[in-house]
Amino acid sequence: MYAIRKPRLFAVLIVCVAVVSATLLSWLPQQQATAQPNASLGPSDEDRCPLWKPDQSVPGLEVVGIPKDVCSTGDAWKDFGHMAWQTFKTLVWPAAGRGQPDKDLPIGHSTGSRVFETYKADWETFLKNAARPDDWGEYPKKAPICANADTMPPLGKDSLVLASLHKFGNIDQVFGLGSPPLFHVLVSQKGSLVRYLTGFSEESFNTIQNNKLYAPNTVDRSDEMPEPPRWFKPGSLAEKFVGSINIKSAWIEIDPKDPEIGTFYTREAWVQDPHQEVEKRTCRPAKVALVALHIAHKTKSSPQWIWASFEHKRNVPDAKEGTDGERYTFHDGKGTNRMEDTPPLEAQLSYFEENGFRIPRPFNVERRKAVPQRVRDINLSWQEKLRGTWWENYELVAIQWPQLRNSPGLTGADEDTPDKKETARPQPPCVGFHPDSSIANSVIETFLQIDTDCKSKKRNPTCMSCHNLVRNYDFVWSIYAKDEPTAKAASSVLRQNISAPQQ
Numbered sequence: 001m002y003a004i005r006k007p008r009l010f011a012v013l014i015v016c017v018a019v020v021s022a023t024l025l026s027w028l029p030q031q032q033a034t035a036q037p038n039a040s041l042g043p044s045d046e047d048r049c050p051l052w053k054p055d056q057s058v059p060g061l062e063v064v065g066i067p068k069d070v071c072s073t074g075d076a077w078k079d080f081g082h083m084a085w086q087t088f089k090t091l092v093w094p095a096a097g098r099g100q101p102d103k104d105l106p107i108g109h110s111t112g113s114r115v116f117e118t119y120k121a122d123w124e125t126f127l128k129n130a131a132r133p134d135d136w137g138e139y140p141k142k143a144p145i146c147a148n149a150d151t152m153p154p155l156g157k158d159s160l161v162l163a164s165l166h167k168f169g170n171i172d173q174v175f176g177l178g179s180p181p182l183f184h185v186l187v188s189q190k191g192s193l194v195r196y197l198t199g200f201s202e203e204s205f206n207t208i209q210n211n212k213l214y215a216p217n218t219v220d221r222s223d224e225m226p227e228p229p230r231w232f233k234p235g236s237l238a239e240k241f242v243g244s245i246n247i248k249s250a251w252i253e254i255d256p257k258d259p260e261i262g263t264f265y266t267r268e269a270w271v272q273d274p275h276q277e278v279e280k281r282t283c284r285p286a287k288v289a290l291v292a293l294h295i296a297h298k299t300k301s302s303p304q305w306i307w308a309s310f311e312h313k314r315n316v317p318d319a320k321e322g323t324d325g326e327r328y329t330f331h332d333g334k335g336t337n338r339m340e341d342t343p344p345l346e347a348q349l350s351y352f353e354e355n356g357f358r359i360p361r362p363f364n365v366e367r368r369k370a371v372p373q374r375v376r377d378i379n380l381s382w383q384e385k386l387r388g389t390w391w392e393n394y395e396l397v398a399i400q401w402p403q404l405r406n407s408p409g410l411t412g413a414d415e416d417t418p419d420k421k422e423t424a425r426p427q428p429p430c431v432g433f434h435p436d437s438s439i440a441n442s443v444i445e446t447f448l449q450i451d452t453d454c455k456s457k458k459r460n461p462t463c464m465s466c467h468n469l470v471r472n473y474d475f476v477w478s479i480y481a482k483d484e485p486t487a488k489a490a491s492s493v494l495r496q497n498i499s500a501p502q503q
Helices: 076-091 202-210 237-241 349-354 373-385 463-473 484-497
Strands: 095-097 195-200 245-253 266-272 283-297 306-312 394-402
Touching: 076 245, 076 283, 076 306, 076 373, 076 394, 195 202, 202 237, 202 245, 373 394
Parallel strands: none
Antiparallel strands: 195 245, 245 283, 266 283, 283 306, 306 394
């Protein structure tokens, strides 16, 4: 088990990840920290419920679009759960162009990119020598992340390039830098390495580009982040990120003849093969399957961002419910082979690098905490709507948002930290949430699933508390650690703040 130490240094590494929605509070003044978790958000306005009626829990498939903010019905679990699913549904809709759904096509259309795949990738955004990235509507012909970019066929609008073997991005592979709970590879039971990709919506990308946040000298990466946060206040640059969505997707290679392929969303992609020498990290074509999608959404009422995480239903078994005897994507289906608290040595990035990037043996992964029943009920209602498509096989597994809303001066720290009077109170797990309920993605936060209860002295970070470490950069890790030197610096701080258990 791992514990977050009370950090003196508010600088850690890119994109931690986690989740969106559960109970909620009303439009209360910042000082009213005793508000009830299920209080109403107040009357709807043009920024809320623009896509369906407030009494319509699950909009039909014909309703396509990402909500501007949460829709208030007085039931926070439903409000944030349905917002998460409506956002997911739109992100996986066939794309008409960058960031735009093609409403003339059904969600199950079999060709072309999905909306989330058209978001600007981190490797398109943060370029070598801090070069200015191409405009939103432009598409690269080459993928500089691939060592063989000059000999690859030109990339098209539907090209997908997967290069990262760990959740902290593929701006550049930086191996052997961090703690095992975060810096490890994940391999499926059939021997496929998981590859990750971070993408930025138009609002998010344009804010980065227009304010030159891709350049190293644009932001101060000093270890000590002064209070109050430089950006996180009214009238600051942070307000420009409102409406932004950042996503992290996770993929495995899959055999076209695999009998389970029909349950996954699959597509062709370029995948980078790992190598200790950067100039030998070439990319090759492969068939890939989506196993997880993590969504962070900044809205006007939730400036500390809203988080939602989805997975394929057959990724892992629930640790308490046990297996059904059949193999899962990341579990052999045998109840006797339980998940460990730490990644196997051969899966840790430092060992992986030192041993020639040999793919480690598969190891079992479980969902250490159950998905809350309220979320399961919401999943069933949406999966029924999506029946007959790949997307009925995916589920919402974790959601998180700031309980105190419309308060841009508050942090995203856990409630019981020294600055708890200044926190927006992540919800869950700090208010009205059972400690045995899931608040993590088994593919993206594999070894950070336990010890997330706010009352625990040894506590792992949740989405909000992790990204709070870079609240000066509007909670976006990619802005802070955008290149190899800063990734190494952030990794060093990470090792100081997340400690492995005593052996």
